Amino acid sequence: MDFTLKIWRQENARAKGRFVTYHVTGISPECSFLEMLDILNQQLIDKFEKPVCYDHDCREGICGACGLYINGRPHGQDDGVTTCQLHMRRYRDGDTITVEPWRAKPFPVIKDLVVDRSAFDKIIASGGYISVSTGGVPDANTILVPKEDAELAMDAAACIGCGACVAACKNASAMLFVASKVSQFAKLPQGRVEAKERVKKMVAKMDELGFGACTNTGACEVECPKNISLSHIACLNREYFKAKIL
């Protein structure tokens, strides 16, 4: 298969970026999207040009490192997959594909398609955990968790922190990311103890870092590679009101 690629190139955070057009030919339909970019990079290296920078690591959809804005959609057109799980068989021979980095103020571009997502770590550091230290905890089976609650907590905990929700949101809101953590712990008895403090701190940090507000558009849920439900945002709002008002 042959493709025309329009890729965002930007030397560094301060430089001005632009789209550059490339052509790749003879791509196998079994090739993953990132493997197709590897092939492009090999071509560039052969010409002594700088290869395109993009984040990636596990290449099996779990580390959350990769994240490309492909034809106007985070992680491309497929539902429930990360960029690294996208395959070229999903495109038509001869297609033109536009590839951009995540676009959001709290995620500044570092180079080409690589953005700085350290804001997510800052949100977690503000309270996205249960404050127990190593040692001195009860036997695991003394904390009983109803199966449905454990399943709901796991649904929320599946978040990989890739940032697609922020990139998809017209307000660059991190509500789905924050909700996934708040909701995971809110559903577990271990997490209830400091639920109020947690939600207040995490929401305050999210606001401070410049993420926008949620207007219930739902783009985040549609684009989330782990299909994390918007209902967790409802849970976050509930927890927030409980902490602030009740």
Added chain:
Amino acid sequence: MIRLDARIPEGPLAEKWTRFKATQKLVSPANKRKLDIIVVGTGLAGASAAASLGEQGFNVKVFCYQDSPRRAHSIAAQGGINAAKNYPNDGDSVYRLFYDTIKGGDYRSREANVYRLAEVSGSIIDQCVARGVPFAREYSGVLKNRSFGGAQVSRTFYARGQTGQQLLLGAYGAMMRQVNAGKITFFPRTEMLDLVIIEGKARGIITRNLITGALERHFGHAVVLATGGYGRAYFLSTMAMGANGSAIWQAYKKGAYFANPSFVQIHPTCIPVHGDYQSKLTLMSESLRNDGRIWVPKKSEDAEALRNKTKLPADLAEEDRDYYLERKYPAFGNLVPRDVASRAAKDRCDAGFGVGSGLAVYLDFEDAIKNLGKDVIRERYGNLFQMYEKIVDENPYKTPMMIYPAIHYCMGGLWVDYHLMTTIPGLFAIGECNFSDHGANRLGASALMQGLADGYFILPYTLQHYLAEEILVPRMPVTLPEFERAENSVRDNIHKLFSIKGKQSVDAIHRKFGLKLWEMVGMARNKSGLESALKEFSALKEEFWKDVRVTGRYDEMNPELEKAGRVADFIEIGELMARDALQREESCGGHFREEHQSDEGEAMRNDDDFMFVAVWEYKASDREHEMHKEPLKYEDIKVAIRNYKI
């Protein structure tokens, strides 16, 4: 040379760890504030160690090459974590987990370390639950277990097919809590490039900032490596793309010994290779073998028809299928340990019964779906099935999965004593990057257990014991000549890489080297293959330093430069792996020497001559590596031939 002293505490096996803790030296809270610890790597071992050390009151500096500590490759572990809780009341105990681990490792690991691992396993589950890890539950609300290869009990705890992710996020949360408390400073997108030794002790590291390219110096009273395995040496593996062996290799070159480098694990259930542009392989969790049945056709003409797609798997009647694991190993069936399952798959494919490209076998859920229903299977393995379908474009609910073995884990690593300290005082190695617990083969769901055992419950004790002697040592300035020299040598190396301006990309050389390594130091090894591998690797090393092309500049984000440094080290590690495989004239665990097999093709160990840990010492670039032996003594376990048949 340094005398190899494993520093195993006196006393009966079951009391060693308790005795150590009772008599170890401690550091007072006031002194902890004066001590700095460097932790490299933020997987399960690194993140849990950093969190625990920060909680104790030490100042911790944490480094990872990823953009966030949460992305370390522990995140990709799927199936579960073992612990001797005996919740299902099926006869498990600390001793049995210890026994299974030693036996699974083919009697090539150290008794005292493994016993301690089994002993602390239960606490890990308690800790993770307290930190909010959403493990699978029964309707009663208690924790649920499943079974894994190499065990006859159900001792594996899991969080769907994302156990590694959930455990890592738990440890990451704990670590970020210490960042918030000011006890941990973390440096993402930062790679360690050298170790700094001052007066014989590890005192710091040289790093490269992967955004700006700047070289930086960091001091620590002790340095902890938690950098994972070196399996990416093979190019195609289930490891993350950035996973590398450079930190441990630099430590090796500075005097840390390397143990059993040839012991690598080949995982039986990976998605088969499909093309020469492929960048990595994907693992399908071992837990699938709980319900999936592995088979190939009985007749080679059927195999050919399946390869040509003139027949479909469903066309084959039950009596035309060879469930070879159930046939050969009736006691363990599809749940034999990984090395046994991998070799059996290779054996069938080499004999012409492979399906797909010829290098694949079926993992079939038809019976499980019939017996348990689709919903149960979806609940147990839903995300794995989805992942398979996305990659292969086939629906495993309808047609059997195709799998083939791939490189997955390194049992070998830096030699450490009972304290997890290497032969360089003050340099510790935890998790996959040390050699300590898995012998010649690791059991499924034991890597997560070891990573968290080392980080949560072992290192925080043993490191404190070491640091008790360091309380009078002031923080050293990074302007010392040792730092200067180390930074200069790193800089020289970088400039050398740019100056070559050859014709081949880093990946091109890596791919070539990796294929050779797989062919000759992979699933089956033999003397002539290993000898020619040694020659070819040394030629490839020369080729690399003459013909590699590194584009871009050093003072910018430059993944080509990062890869070049890693591949240069992989080639050297590969040489040592081949050397180690060559000296070990026996078959044990993941190390299979074709010369040493029974008539039925089973591995033949040689306990009289090889019951030792091969411990390698680096001499100089122009001199041979020297091998030392740490003899293995089994006092509490009867050494037997590993038998999974009856």
